[in-house]
Amino acid sequence: MQATENGSFWRFCLFSCLFLQSSCQDFGGQTQFICTSVPKDVDICAATLQNSVPGEDLRSTVVQLRETVLQQKETIINQKETIRELTSKLARCESQSGSEAGDGRPGGRRKEAGTKNTMGDVSRGPADTLAQLSQTLQSLKQRLENLEQFSRGNNSVQANSLKDLLQSKIDDLEKQVLSRVNSIEEGKPGLRNETEQRGRVESTLTSLHQRITDLEKGQRENRPLDKFQLTFPLRTNYMYAKVKKSLPEMYALTVCMWLKSNASPGVGTPFSYAVPGQANELVLIEWGNNPMEILINDKVAKLPFLINDGKWHHICVTWTTRDGVWEAFQDGVKRGSGENLAPYHPIKPQGLLILGQEQDTYGGGFDATQAFVGDLANFHIWDRKLSVGEIYNLATCSSKAQVGNVFAWLETSLEIYGGASKWTFEACRHLN
Template structure:
């Protein structure tokens, strides 16, 4: 408000026309007001943010004092405004009276305080108000103009403590993460070592059992030639078996031959099974309970008219091709059965597991004792095509030593587990004597 209660232009006439009212307060005042925010400037990145706890407390106290002073000044201004309105009303009434009775001629009014000749004197209350407002504005300006802490200045003690705490927490988190990773590696290594130790123990146990059997029978541990051995599974259970170290490639035809001698009381069991990750019964030769001997390919079944339960050595071959699913079965060089539509146009999947003596319900495991083979096995071999009947007959009569082009019978290619053992065996001599 630049001017409050400005006098009308008729004030000169009032001053010259009549005497001044005795004891009245000055009729005119000048106020200079500066806008003042009701709140202290918000704490922002700057002086207050960088100040310490004592400086922040002092700033808060100053802000509260400024608010109280501003409220008091606001109340005083309101009271002064009421007084000015009252005086203005009286002045208006006086001015109306002067217009009704003009002054006498020849009389010249002397200039009075408050007229155009002399500016009105400001009352002490107004001066005090202006001084208080001016002091309040200066304090606000000083608060707003406090210099910011330079970037290169040293941080305060609370900032240093906070940074040290964060650094310590980060170090602890890194140590905890490193410990968790180390424990995971140790657990993985322990599991791997346990599996490897179990495998090594089984291997050593099998080697000892083989050595004991050799010493009991006076047999040499070295076989010559390398295929002159047999695998013996003496008891029907779910843990004695032999495993071929080599797997099969993808096949569109095959011939599988072997010498076997069953000692089972009922059912031949499972002379061999081939399982892959997606199919447990990829290739299986199985005689279970009172069921006939069966050849399974990709879970499709063909019954084989073979008789192998007389506890004598027999040469057995099964041949198959994906074209129309044609198959044939041979016993001692003679074809006993054939057919079609056995897993037609199916390709034998690679990278599986070949087990001798057990039927796999999962890849390489979960054997069933009721489906186990009991007896002796030798010369297990695989070709990637169907052998001719004459070739199979020559193998059975020992007039040919044709080796499998996919799997060959070799002492180094066969592992035995669970008590199954290896012993010397010559198919063309011992097989015919049996």
């Protein structure tokens, strides 16, 4: 053989021998392998090693060696892929856990869609469902009391008659609720008919809502289009109002409204404006134990508002894109200011404005824990910064008060969903 051929061969032979010797040692064998040179004209694959086990073929050994190496490579590749997949899943789990335990800002938590129903935010157990049902009945009672006051003021015999009928229906439903609760607590087998009975109760509630809505129409026919309030009696993910038109691009803005709530912790989300690709383009929210916040392009400023005392309060927030300067007013008085809130970022157009819910995605992703609970009225938006005097006029019901040039509070500008109700509202009558 030539020197290079001899060198290549001996390296190959040495490697094969070491492998075979290692294999034998693993099984406790005492056999030793000795490598010798092979004449140039002899077929290497047909040759056998001196003093080897008869029938042990070098070609077979090499093929086994190659197969072993390929199998090990494949195993390593599969293990690496498995490690990457598990690492990715662990990172997602840690991210979700961290978000839920974090500062609680909107957009930080994403709920998977649940099955909505008329008695709660998503499908729950029987006890939770009945608790939601009890809240709904209390809401209906409150609406009926309002109707009763209205009917007394207007001497409406028809309203009184219908009110009595609805009250009787609600009393019957309340008895059913108590019966179901007792059955749950005592562990009675009546739970087998849970779905059927719940369907009957929901059907009755739907009928009651429709009758109350018909009765409320009598009030709407006799009031101006801007003299109304929206009421969100429960924390749900289905009660909200949608503004029919979008907002324009804005380099400055003022948002004002009347709010009344005693919800705790946090009153929820009075409004949220989302655009494609940014769910938190413009949001006002008070969630959990956090103070009320204004979000613009997902940037946050904390507002010094204290409004969850069950009384009406007038609040305004102004903002300009230059340096992100903002100011906050409660009941006509400036309570706070700051800067660097989404500076030089104009509010984007062609979005969706929702009252009463926070949007985790464009037009959806509502979370019941972030929903607004209470009353909202006289919601206006301007594409400029209002002066201190103009805001004071709004809070004191001055005749000089203006309406929003971007969005003005009118019944015809809203679509109501999920059982949120409208009532006559006069701001000056509610100042005390």
